[in-house]
Amino acid sequence: MVAMHTIFTIFFCIISFTSRVSALLESCYKLQLPSPVLGPEALAFDRNSEGPYTGVSDGRVLKWKGSSLGFVDFAITSQNRSKELCDGSSDPALENNCGRSLGLGFYNRTGELSIADAYFGLLVVGSNGGVATQLATSAEGVPFRFLNSLDVDQGTGIVYFTDASARFQRSGDMTGRLMKYNPMTKQVTVLLRGLAFAAGTAVSKDGAFVVVTEAIASRIVRFWLQGPKANTSEVFAQLLVQPDNIKSNARGDFWVAANTGKEECRKEALPSSLDREEKVTLADADCGT
Structure with missing residues (x-):
């Protein structure tokens, strides 16, 4: 069960990399949601x-x-969203009207x-925010059911x-997909099918590959975009927990938010399962990272 503080607040940690990630935490602070x-x-x-920018339960x-202004409205995804009905809502029954933004990327x-x-x-929405413009709702004739995350190749x-x-x-379930949207052609392409609860995704620093987390399979899969392995996939890291969101940093490392099913906060550096230098760092969801 995720601790209540991770539901109501966003935590940020300033990290300096040394030999063990568990000893790297220098400072954390929380940003209170309205x-x-x-x-x-x-x-x-x-x-x-x-920023940061974040999607919340009422669709905003x-x-x-x-600290003086806190969080303010930036964008919504529903053309017919009712501010009176939706603002402050945490009712899942209203999400199909209010929206539920689960993935963001500039x-x-x-x-x-x-x-x-x-x-x-x-x-997509412009830099001034407002009502977002819908780009795609299906791929290969199959409607999207649960878009969960995204990343943009810069x-x-x-x-x-x-x-x-x-x-x-x-x-x-076991029918998850990894896809890409090309803004030049406005086409959606399915890259991987049959993923076990496709959750987070992130592009590598050099754009050579993209990784996707599988929550049910407790692993991270790499899909090659360039090079001799282009258009093939392989296991990037096998985990002992259920991974969710994944982000890369300026160093090319990947940070993974995961549910360990335990109450204690744990951070652990996981070596890549392959012969590259990327580092995978695991942060328990209860750590709020």
């Missing part, structure tokens, strides 16, 4: 390093404006924010995103 909003999901910073994408060249919404598909603008299930709304 009450009664719940469930912060996905984090993104814009090209000016402003919020932006942090500093393309720094344009300042646009791509959004993966569990009900309204893949969308070199190409291509958006990589996951659908946790091709069959069930807001539930994951």
